[in-house]
Amino acid sequence: MLIRCVQLLAAMVTLTKSICWRTVVKSKDINRIGVVIYQKPTSNSCYTERKNNEPPLCSGSNGHSPWYTPLDSCLLLPALSKSGAGNSWPISWPERLNIRSSTSSENSSTWFSQENFDSDTKNWNGLISEVYSSEFAVNWSSIRNVMDMNAGFGGFAASLIDRPLWVMNVVPFDQPDTLPIIFNRGLIGVYHDWCESFNTYPRTYDLLHMSYLLQSLANRCDIIEIAAEIDRILRPGRWFVLQDNIGMIRKMDRVLRSLHYKTAIMRRQFLVARKSFWRPDSTGS
Ligand SMILES: *[C@@H]1O[C@H](CO)[C@@H](O)[C@H](O)[C@H]1NC(C)=O
Numbered sequence: 001m002l003i004r005c006v007q008l009l010a011a012m013v014t015l016t017k018s019i020c021w022r023t024v025v026k027s028k029d030i031n032r033i034g035v036v037i038y039q040k041p042t043s044n045s046c047y048t049e050r051k052n053n054e055p056p057l058c059s060g061s062n063g064h065s066p067w068y069t070p071l072d073s074c075l076l077l078p079a080l081s082k083s084g085a086g087n088s089w090p091i092s093w094p095e096r097l098n099i100r101s102s103t104s105s106e107n108s109s110t111w112f113s114q115e116n117f118d119s120d121t122k123n124w125n126g127l128i129s130e131v132y133s134s135e136f137a138v139n140w141s142s143i144r145n146v147m148d149m150n151a152g153f154g155g156f157a158a159s160l161i162d163r164p165l166w167v168m169n170v171v172p173f174d175q176p177d178t179l180p181i182i183f184n185r186g187l188i189g190v191y192h193d194w195c196e197s198f199n200t201y202p203r204t205y206d207l208l209h210m211s212y213l214l215q216s217l218a219n220r221c222d223i224i225e226i227a228a229e230i231d232r233i234l235r236p237g238r239w240f241v242l243q244d245n246i247g248m249i250r251k252m253d254r255v256l257r258s259l260h261y262k263t264a265i266m267r268r269q270f271l272v273a274r275k276s277f278w279r280p281d282s283t284g285s
């Protein structure tokens with residue numbers, strides 16, 4: 001047993017040295033159980049000065065794929081800011097909510113531009129105050145949590161910031177990778193594929209929101225499966241809001257009405273649906 005521990009410790013010392021971790025504390029607690037605290041370096045110099053490139057540094061872009069990537073044994077160098085230091089602390093809250101941080105996306109395509117971000121912010125502020133809050137039969141003061149199923153830059157969540165609720169922002173894995181921008185705004189979020197079940201058990205939501213995602217989902221999975229997943233996550237008596245083209249709205253409306261939701265189509269681009277307490281008859285009669 002003792003020999004095994006010594007071997008393990010020796011292997012740990014070799015490994016942590018090779019990945020540039022510094023030993024900060026090596027001690028025993030009051031039960032004489034050994035404790036070691038390691039610290040990862042703040043600059044990249046140690047990695048590049050290693051005699052053996054083992055484990056190797058990751059090559060090229062393979063560290064940046066955020067979805068369904070198998071575990072890799074290479075080391076990813078921390079991204080450094082232009083000054084060469086580690087990433088600086090973001091602008092303080094709440095200013096950062098409406099600022100698109102320049103370091104928050106490495107993607108230089110115009111889709112990610114400041115102009116697009118600003119017009120998205122403006123668009124959601126307008127929609128929330130003029131349509132969602134005033135025209136929909138949704139009791140906002142009873143809503144504690146919301147999930148935006150296709151969050152984009154997080155503009156929907158940002159427009160709800162003054163309300164006493166929180167929003168889970170979901171970035172579908174095949175949409176532009178905006179999660180770094182969402183986190184830099186001080187919001188929370190995850191990646192997901194809505195053709196698979198969402199890992200939320202046992203949490204349920206008061207409002208689910210999906211904006212222009214259904215078409216791309218319907219190419220890969222059945223709209224009934226998506227509706228069943230929405231129904232699973234939603235509390236009874238609570239709301240699902242869909243923004244989409246009228247064809248998609250009508251398809252989803254049919255499915256939700258068959259589940260005894262109360263639905264309304266507004267402005268030919270919104271479906272507001274309220275889940276009832278109805279459940280299918282499980283006796284089979
Ligand atoms: C809206 O929700 C609040 C809080 O749950 C409740 O007190 C109020 O009666 C509700 N309003 C309507 C019109 O249902």
Ligand SMILES: *[C@@H]1O[C@H](CO)[C@@H](O)[C@H](O)[C@H]1NC(C)=O
Nearest residue numbers: 106107108109111175176177
């Ligand atoms: C940048 O974003 C666009 C739009 O989502 C995408 O098509 C492109 O592949 C991205 N480029 C990189 C380098 O990630």
